[in-house]
Structures are given as C-alpha cells and as structure tokens.
Amino acid sequence: MTPKGTFHGVGLGPGDPDLLTVQAVKLVEAAGLLTYFAKKGRRGNARTIVDKWVPAGKPELPLWYPMTTETHFGEEIYITALKDFYERSVEAIADVLDMGKDVVLVCEGDPMFYGSFMHLYIRLKDRYPTKITPGVTGMAGCWAAAGLPMTWGDDQLSVLPGTLDEDELVRRLEATDAAVIMKLGSNFAKVRKAIERAGMLARATYVERGTMAGEVVTALADRDDGAAPYFSLILIPGEGRRP
CATH class of the missing domain: 3.30.950.10 (Tetrapyrrole methylase, C-terminal domain)
Structure with a gap:
C-alpha cells in the first residue's frame, strides 16, 4: 500500500510575507499540493501572502467559499452551505493524501485561531497524519x-x-x-x-x-x-x- 500523505495546516502570520517561520517556508516549497481558502473568483489573502515563497509550477487547489458575508453565520442557509463546502474540500484533499502526497493548507495568522483550517482538520485528523505549523497571530x-x-x-x-x-x-x-x-x-x-x-x-x-x-x-x-x-x-x- 502507498503510505498516506500528511495534511499540514501552516500559519502564515499577520500579513507580512517575511513573518513566515522557516518551517512554513520549507513546507510550502516541498508540498505535493498547496491549498488555500478564498472568496470565489479571487486569489485570497493567504495565497497572496505566500506568493514569494511558492515555486513555479507548484500544484495548487483553491478552496472557494460558497458565501462569506452574504448572510449571518448563524443562519441555517449559511451553516448548510459551509458544511457541504467543507465536506467537498475534505474529499478533494483526501484524494491527494491517498496518493501519498503531502497537502499544505496555508492559513492567515495561526491555523488554530479563528481559522477555517480547523473545520477540515477535525474531519481529517483521524484518517490521515496531520501536523500544525503555528503562525504569528494577527x-x-x-x-x-x-x-x-x-x-x-x-x-x-x-x-x-x-x-x-x-x-x-x-x-x-x-x-x-x-x-x-x-x-x-x-x-x-x-x-x-x-x-x-x-x-x-x-x-x-x-x-x-x-x-x-x-x-x-x-x-x-x-x-x-x-x-x-x-x-x-x-x-x-x-x-x-x-x-
């Protein structure tokens, strides 16, 4: 069997690309797949922050939110849309992890502090190796x-x-x-x-x-x-x- 890849949540810090940790830069450079959250049709803040550290030709997977501020986060339509979005994102990432490739999800600030990464982490942590690289909080x-x-x-x-x-x-x-x-x-x-x-x-x-x-x-x-x-x-x- 092919060993499973590792799912990484990598904190990018508050916004200055030079405030990434050395470990974060190494993981971005070595990732089998680089993924990040963004508003649909946009590049996203995390992808913009990490731009100078992404090697040419790096495979990427943008995870586009179905909605952001269009409705209150407590409304049922928002909860349902985001739950479905997270489930689809998990399966797309799992397909790559099953091929033995590491997936790096880059996150603004710290992955475990008000981060969308956490919704994928709790769904994947018992199925695949996972690792958190902390970042400077905003x-x-x-x-x-x-x-x-x-x-x-x-x-x-x-x-x-x-x-x-x-x-x-x-x-x-x-x-x-x-x-x-x-x-x-x-x-x-x-x-x-x-x-x-x-x-x-x-x-x-x-x-x-x-x-x-x-x-x-x-x-x-x-x-x-x-x-x-x-x-x-x-x-x-x-x-x-x-x-």
Missing part, C-alpha cells in the same frame, strides 16, 4: 505594529468577536483588564459604542492591515465611521502592575 502583528504593551503583571487579556451583541460586549469588557476585539466589519459602530460605554475608549487603538502595505494605526476615538475592512481589529492594553 493580533500579535497588530500590537507590534502599534507598539502597544498589552499585558502587565497579572492583567487578564480577553479576545472578543465583534459579532457579540452590544450589551454582552460591554459586560465582557468591564470584566477584563485588556482586550483584543476582532471580526469588526459592519459591527464596527456597535463595537465602538460598547467600548465607550465600558469606559475604555481613551485607551483603545484601531489597527488596519497591521504589518502589511497600507497599514493604519490610530486612536479609536479618532475613527467613527460605520464599518471596518477584513484585516482590522481594536486593541485595548491593560494598565496592571509595573515595576
């Missing part, structure tokens, strides 16, 4: 770009999705010392209002495209428009014990 890239020390002493850090309702965001912000708020998009105005209600607006920083071309770092108080792009988040540093 939030780490953004607080480095902003020069923000995030936690001091015994500060508690909370990572919150902007999809929570406003009152829940306020409750969680009031219960933490430092916070990272992700998944802004059309939730931006709601998130900003929740931060203001929690009394944290003065120390909140907005970062867009951290470590990438077009990087924006600004005080959240100076930004009050109604939406934010995909690569954006809000950082609220802690104020705990300092020597």
